[in-house]
Amino acid sequence: xxxxxAVVKPFKLDDVKEAxxxxxxxGMTVSEVRGFGRQKGHTELYRGGEYTVDFxxxxxxxxxxxxxxxxxxxxxxxxxxxxxxxxxGKIFIxxxxxxxxxxxxxxxxxxx
Amino acid sequence: xxxxxxxxxxxxxxxxxxxxxxxxxxxxxxVAAAAKIDKGDTAWMLTSSALVLLMTAPGxxxxxxxxxxxKNALATLMHSFIIAALISIQxxxxxxxxxxxxxxxxxxxxxxWVGLRGVGVEPFEAYSKTIPHQVFMVFQMMFAIITPALxxxxxxxxxxxxxxxxxTLLWATFVYDPLAHWVWGDGGWLKKLGALDFAGGTVVHxxxxxxxxxxxxxxxxxxxxxxQPMQPHNLPLTVIGAGLLWVGxxxxxxxxxxxxxxLAASAFTATNTGAAAAALGxxxxxxxxRGKPTVLGAASGAVAGLVAITPASGFVxxxxxxxxxxxxxxxxxxxxNLKSRLGYDxxxxxxxxxxxxxxxxxxxxGLFATKTVNEAGGDGLFYGNPGQLWIQCVxxxxxxxLAIVMTAIILKVVDALVGLRVSDDDEVAGLDxxxxxxxxxxxxxxxYGEFTxxxxxxxxxxxxxxxxxxxxx
Numbered sequence: 001x002x003x004x005x006a007v008v009k010p011f012k013l014d015d016v017k018e019a020x021x022x023x024x025x026x027g028m029t030v031s032e033v034r035g036f037g038r039q040k041g042h043t044e045l046y047r048g049g050e051y052t053v054d055f056x057x058x059x060x061x062x063x064x065x066x067x068x069x070x071x072x073x074x075x076x077x078x079x080x081x082x083x084x085x086x087x088x089g090k091i092f093i094x095x096x097x098x099x100x101x102x103x104x105x106x107x108x109x110x111x112x
Numbered sequence: 113x114x115x116x117x118x119x120x121x122x123x124x125x126x127x128x129x130x131x132x133x134x135x136x137x138x139x140x141x142x143v144a145a146a147a148k149i150d151k152g153d154t155a156w157m158l159t160s161s162a163l164v165l166l167m168t169a170p171g172x173x174x175x176x177x178x179x180x181x182x183k184n185a186l187a188t189l190m191h192s193f194i195i196a197a198l199i200s201i202q203x204x205x206x207x208x209x210x211x212x213x214x215x216x217x218x219x220x221x222x223x224x225w226v227g228l229r230g231v232g233v234e235p236f237e238a239y240s241k242t243i244p245h246q247v248f249m250v251f252q253m254m255f256a257i258i259t260p261a262l263x264x265x266x267x268x269x270x271x272x273x274x275x276x277x278x279x280t281l282l283w284a285t286f287v288y289d290p291l292a293h294w295v296w297g298d299g300g301w302l303k304k305l306g307a308l309d310f311a312g313g314t315v316v317h318x319x320x321x322x323x324x325x326x327x328x329x330x331x332x333x334x335x336x337x338x339x340q341p342m343q344p345h346n347l348p349l350t351v352i353g354a355g356l357l358w359v360g361x362x363x364x365x366x367x368x369x370x371x372x373x374x375l376a377a378s379a380f381t382a383t384n385t386g387a388a389a390a391a392l393g394x395x396x397x398x399x400x401x402r403g404k405p406t407v408l409g410a411a412s413g414a415v416a417g418l419v420a421i422t423p424a425s426g427f428v429x430x431x432x433x434x435x436x437x438x439x440x441x442x443x444x445x446x447x448x449n450l451k452s453r454l455g456y457d458x459x460x461x462x463x464x465x466x467x468x469x470x471x472x473x474x475x476x477x478g479l480f481a482t483k484t485v486n487e488a489g490g491d492g493l494f495y496g497n498p499g500q501l502w503i504q505c506v507x508x509x510x511x512x513x514l515a516i517v518m519t520a521i522i523l524k525v526v527d528a529l530v531g532l533r534v535s536d537d538d539e540v541a542g543l544d545x546x547x548x549x550x551x552x553x554x555x556x557x558x559x560y561g562e563f564t565x566x567x568x569x570x571x572x573x574x575x576x577x578x579x580x581x582x583x584x585x
Binding site for chain 2: 045046048049
């Protein structure tokens with residue numbers, strides 16, 4: 001199994017979710033995160049006080065899938081989340097040792 | 113906070129109530145036959161009084177609370193809210209008597225009206241010819257409430273709650289009450305000198321602004337000031353607060369006519385015009401110098417304009433109020449920018465807005481005042497009376513001296529008694545949690561914790577059921 005972890009622009013979440021369910025992915029976890037890469041932050045102004053905000057809001061999507069699907073899932077996420085502008089985000093793929101469904105005790109791919 | 117100090121304050125207030133309630137109210141002084149209550153005036157002044165309270169809670173409370181960090185939001189709201197309660201009591205016990213009671217040498221009112229003895233529902237010739245004396249007292253109470261509340265912006269996010277309560281009581285008694293007497297009290301020396309202050313430029317805004325500077329210097333900067341981000345946590349609250357201040361200010365300024373008259377209408381116009389001009393002045397200056405017209409800038413500008421027009425509102429025409437407001441917007445914007453270079457931490461810019469705006473307003477009154485607007489007022493420099501500007505300068509300097517000296521003494525005393533600042537740990541945790549054991553926001557998933565205790569019928573029943581269940585098993 002592989003975990004595909006994607007950090008994307010918040011407004012792209014719906015597109016990514018629809019694209020993933022379209023290829024049969026049945027579950028995912030999302031969280032609101034902050035971070036920066038090449039995009040860097042922006043400047044905010046409060047009564048003349050300037051603040052550089054480095055960490056920008058992003059959405060992190062985590063999907064665990066069987067090995068053979070990982071590359072396709074990554075492609076689909078990349079396709080759906082792309083705007084072509086700086087700050088579109090990144091995708092990471094890593095191995096997963098075990099998965100357990102808490103309700104039934106099923107393990108690994110049947111637990112996905 | 114030592115329980116001792118707490119008990120001391122409570123005892124002080126209680127003693128006041130007891131002393132006063134045992135002293136019988138003397139029959140109201142015979143009123144001159146000419147003094148007759150006007151129902152229209154009375155209705156307007158009762159409305160104005162309520163409008164001025166609206167400025168403090170919720171207006172100022174929200175204005176300030178939006179500008180602090182999330183962990184201090186409740187504590188900042190509490191400052192304004194509890195001052196409304198604290199000064200309401202202080203004012204009826206001794207505040208009103210010190211400020212407006214029978215004159216003692218032009219410096220202070222006597223204690224004859226302690227507990228509102230003799231402050232009845234008949235008109236009082238010197239202050240309220242057409243409204244009950246008590247209506248005038250209530251109207252003035254709301255001014256006494258907002259003034260110390262304005263100062264709280266300077267020491268937000270770091271002052272100990274007990275120190276804040278003590279400071280407020282002492283400041284109201286030893287700065288506000290005497291100053292109100294000097295400027296508005298019957299026999300007050302600045303009033304006799306001819307100083308013009310329609311609605312409180314010196315008494316309310318300069319006094320709070322200058323005292324705020326002393327507080328900022330003596331209490332010191334917030335931990336991490338200049339390094340850590342300290343952005344406002346909820347500017348929508350601040351904009352709502354600014355809007356409420358704008359609305360309430362009609363009671364403050366137009367109400368200061370003390371009658372429902374043409375003068376009140378004129379002050380209303382000047383107030384609104386001044387606020388509008390200053391909001392635009394601040395916004396355009398910021399737009400030109402920093403590239404963006406900020407919302408906080410527009411809201412701050414409106415408040416700066418309201419501050420500046422306050423002393424002038426009953427003495428100047430609408431065109432003068434445009435100038436006073438626009439200059440206030442530019443001036444206060446510049447003052448707030450200067451703060452970061454000077455290095456003191458006036459957290460919410462009380463000095464830049466109220467100190468600078470109030471001073472400009474008091475001086476501008478000496479420039480733009482004209483008797484064509486208010487026969488009882490005076491002419492300013494631009495209407496052929498340079499002497500008025502001099503008198504305004506005297507009033508400004510006198511206010512500065514009283515505010516600086518007394519505030520410094522009061523802070524020393526409070527520091528010795530309870531300490532001014534919270535501990536570093538408490539400051540990092542935030543005043544909401546460390547001073548009040550509460551947090552302002554539990555959005556996003558609720559709290560992670562367990563209800564561990566309570567009182568009342570529900571809890572009793574729950575405990576009884578649990579105890580019973582245990583015995584069965």
